[in-house]
Amino acid sequence: MQHSTDHLTAIAEQIQARFPQLAADPVMAQSLEDNVSSMISEAHARYAAGAGSSIVSDAFLDPAHLATGALHAEQAQHPAGAMLAAEMLFDAYLPIFVEEVGAVDAPDILRATRALHAGIWNRFPAGAIAYTEALRQRASSAHLDSRTQIARDLHDRIAHAIIAGVQRVDLVLFTDPPAPMGVGHLEDAARLLRAALSEVQDLAVALHARVGDDLLDSALARHLADLFPEEAAVSISSRGTPVPLPSWKSEEALTILLEALTNWRKHAPDSTATVHFEWSATAVTVTVSDDGPGFDEDEETSGRLGRRTMQERAALIGAGFSVTSRPEKGTAVSVSIPIGAL
Structure with missing residues (x-):
């Protein structure tokens, strides 16, 4: 007896109701339907073959199941969600499956239970491995992008300022007798070198971003006091009840927010910024917005280094990320971080 399409559709709808993000994403919704149907078909095949064991983790890693795990990682869907969906499927479909295969006595019911369990479970080892590997690749990419950005900042912002300052000192030292404008050159040199020192301090603060025992909003306020000690153009507001985030999430989130504010000061220094x-009970959404010159999103390349790095970091913690901007209408960077251990 083949499995009931109506029953599977009803169960898929129950799972989608528990995970609204699946229903909202056509790719993920189709993946769910395909996987549910495939699991039940495999369970029928195992029962018909007389397979008595439900142990499947020592089997080969099916490329199709690896692809599913990679898709979940791409969509920031934690494997625990897939495991809960599988439990819902097993719980709802077991009595239907027993009836479909015609199991009536205890040995047949046990074999049906094992077949359904194996059909559902056998893709999780592959899926978990693919998910982990995808996150490792993202972490590596984010790390390399961060190093590239630091190297670029050291070269473009700091090294150039130091070189310009040294050149002005040399103009005074190599002129005999000293040039009448020597004092002016030295003042320019001091200004450039002080600016370079400030840039180094900013990078040091960003690299040492730590939340510790603070809440995320308190940690950000503390770091802003270090990054922008004389800056009155940044304001922080909060609504709802703040709660602690897992340290690995809060550290990445803080790094994203500091990067967004650093970009604001770099590209819109004469504007004001708000954070x-x-x-809410399930997430904290943080929006960094400014009233600066903005940019045309249609012309902005999505591969821009800072934006790509923030997006990669957001994906690592399962957070939603977006950047919106219009010419002369400012820019807003928003990151939505799920609350909880997963």
């Missing part, structure tokens, strides 16, 4: 925290 708003919106806390």
